[in-house]
Amino acid sequence: MAATTAKRSKFVVVGGGIAGVTCAEQLASQFPSDEVVLLTAAPLIKAVTNFRQVSKTLEDFDVEEQPSSVLEEKYPNVKVIQSAVKELQAKEHKLQTESGEEFHYEKLCLCSGGRPKLFTWDNPHVLGIRDTDSAQEFQKRLSKAKRIVVVGNGGIALELVYEVEGCEVIWAVKDKAIGNTFFDAGAAQFLIPSLNADKPERALPCKRTRYTTEGAAPTCPPSTDRGACNQSPGLAGELGSALGPDWHEGIELRGAQEVSHRVHVEYQCEVQKVYTREEFTQSRQSPQPSSEPLTDTGLWPVYIQLTNGKIYGCDFIVSATGVTPNTEPFLHGNNFAVAEDSGLRVDDHMRTSEPDVYAAGDVCTACWEPSPLWQQMRLWTQARQMGWFAARCMAADVLDEPIELDFCFELFSHITKFFSYKVVLLGKFNAQGLGQDHELLVRCTKGQEYVKVVLREGRMMGAVLIGDTDLEETFENLILNQMDLSAYGEELLNPNIDIEDYFD
Structure with a gap:
């Protein structure tokens, strides 16, 4: 373990996703003579590009992965440190990184995002899609697959089942309709025909540069609409920032079959059990008959039993069942107020219950009295808005200036693309x-x-x-x-x- 070295900085931001990067950028522009330290466990950061104000509250933008050097060149007073957080001592206003550095801060903003809620963590046939690496692993496995099962009904699941070609998709959703987070049953019925229809030709190929840490040639980035926006500090194997909008653009999601686009939805069901091939054979079970000829008695690497009694064999399973706020390792030894959804409670100045500690994005839960027309939904737009507003609040507190809740929290608004x-x-x-x-x-x-x-x-x-x-x-x-x-x-x-x- 490297010897601990102590550094002092007026502002420290934890998280290299949209909330953290936006916060750091805003602080850097407001305090050009003060150093802003951005701690990120990932080698790449997420940056907002092509920002467009569509209306008073609607925003449209792209998300790009960039080397931290791009941010440091744009804002010379930003210092990006690639290391996970080991420990936070809020009362002493200091935190330690896994690499042995210690930072004493005046104001701290936690933007550590969310981590995936996989229904099982110890099965090699169950894959969660969260960051660039897991998206590439998915693409690699899909290229050899004839059938996959997707579990979940959020933004990533919606995009995934539509984009996959050359592979049969069984889609297990716990609700009565697809896209329950975003739509009612009527909108779901409007979209359903698109699942098995030919997709329109893409107008133009993706031209955004994708940076990798292995020196590979630049390609287009996976970039989700689901809002987890930052890395997972202190959690081994979960170092990447969440995918951005249009994460599937520029990567080929094609399986091993000639079929174009075949999706079967199983409604109002969840995962009951997952079997290996050996376990399935030993149990002498066979797939339950379906209303469509989707199950067979052939040999598959993995079998999934749903709570509706049906069993499907497949090449692998995708768990797209949402995220949980990534509050580790900040809770130990501190007195953060935590909301029912496990997020850090923040007030209308984005302040947590610990002095001089703010939070933004997926890791936090808005606990002020909201506008009758607004609600928190952990999406990219809110990650950007919260990161920007948290920086403004930090600045206002440092300068002892009043600040009111931003207008973006007056009306919930979100623009995206599905199917x-x-x-x-x-x-x-x-x-x-x-x-x-x-x-x-x-x-x-x-x-x-x-x-x-x-x-x-x-x-x-x-x-x-x-x-x-x-x-x-x-x-x-x-x-x-x-x-x-x-x-x-x-x-x-x-x-x-x-x-x-x-x-x-």
Whole structure:
């Protein structure tokens, strides 16, 4: 073990994902004469590029993996240290890294993201997809696979089952519909036909540079929409930052079969048991008959039994069952207040319960009284917003200046892409927290668009827009203004009326 060397820095940020990098960049620009230390366990960092403000609250951007030197060249007062965190002593305002360095800080921001919640950790046939390395391992295994099972119903699972070709996919979801985190059952039904349809040709190849630590030639990066945004300090084997939006762009997700795109969904089920080939043979079980000829008695490397009684043999299983806030190794010896979802509780200044320790991104849980139109969903957009706002709050505290909660926390808004459709989510898009006190208006054109608005007492509370609807800015304004729309009734979604003319 290397001898401990102590260093002092006004600002230390832990995490090389979007929240951490955004926080470090903002601090560096506000305090150009002060050093900002960014600790990251991964050799590459995540940077926001091609940022575009779509509307008042909607943001669109790319995420790129870059060497830390790119950040240091852009901000000369940023010092990136590649090392996991070993221990935090919050009362003493110091932390130690695995490499033996000790940092004394004035203000600390924890942006350590989330770690995958695999349903089993000790099975070589179960793969979690989180960072670049695991995405490459998935691509390698898929190239030889004829059938895989995907377990999960979040952003990565949605992207995965759609992008995989040349391989049969069994998709096990615990809900009644796909994409339960993002959609209602109606939107799910709109998207389902895309699962087994021919995909549209890609307009242009990905041209973003991908950096590797092995000197390989640059290729396009896997980049998820799911929001875990940083590395996992102090956890062996989990050093990579989470994948970014469009993580599957530029990598070929093709199996060993000639079939193009074949997906079978098993609803309302979870994993009951996983068998090796030997265990399966010894148990003398055979796959249960399905409504479709998807199971067989052939030999597979692994078998999965679902809670609905069905058993499928496959080449490997993908666990895409979400993440849990990565609070290790910060809790030991400290008095952090932890939320029910295991995140570090933060107030409306992004402060944790420990003095001068802030948190942003997936590792934290927003515990202020939220706007009636906002909720936390661990997504890339919120990781960027929280990292930026945490830096502003740290600066305000150092300068003893007042600061109010940023406008981005006034309305939940998110723009992404699923199954080649643009998807915009606004406000209480799934009527979150509204109980039965709401009504829905829906417009659907098969294969083109799906529009849903959530109304309460005549006022728009949320919306789901799938396809090129061009309604996002108008609906955002209607939600923010809380205008009484009762007089318009179902005409609000009449496709023959230009709704913008009503509400300019």
